[in-house]
Amino acid sequence: MADLPTVTDAEMxxxxxxxxxxxxxxxxxxxxxxxxxxxxxxxxxGRRNFALRAAGALAVVLPVIDDTDVCGVGVFDRDVETTTTLMDDDPGVAAGVFTFTVHPARGFPGDALPPEAL
Known part of the structure; x- marks a missing residue:
């Protein structure tokens, strides 16, 4: 990608x-x-993820579709403690179908997935 825009220190x-x-x-x-x-x-x-998304708690849901043990990535608009509680109540976690780790992160103004194609 040789034509990337220049980003200044001030912008960062x-x-x-x-x-x-x-x-x-x-x-x-x-x-x-x-x-x-x-x-x-x-x-x-999955149904619960849709509900969490509709409630504004789960900002991005990314099912992973390769052959690794990673099943998905979720970006929650909640702190680590609240997110951990939400995940502990997940039916897949409660049934031992999934395990999870939660990591604190930061998002930058304007971050978003590309517009959906219909």
Missing amino acids: QTSLQYAQPYSVVILRTGPNYDSPEASAIIWEH
């Missing part, structure tokens, strides 16, 4: 000044990921 410092806190969840396969009940539990996990 301004963005850093306005960075907002988020929590990032890394979702991984759990001990019951291959159980006979896992498919139905994963469906309910």
Whole structure:
């Protein structure tokens, strides 16, 4: 990408000044990921993610579609403690289908996924 725009130190410092806190969840396969009940539990996990998104708690949901043990990444508009509580109540986590870690993160003004294509 040779034609990247120039970003000044002042622009970077301004963005850093306005960075907002988020929590990032890394979702991984759990001990019951291959159980006979896992498919139905994963469906309910997805339904809950849609509800968390609609409630404004889960800003970005990114299912991972490769062959690793990482199942997804979520960006929560909540602190680490609240996000951990939300994840502990997830049906997939409660059933041992998933495990997770939560990490504090920052987002910068203007960050967003590209507009959706319909």
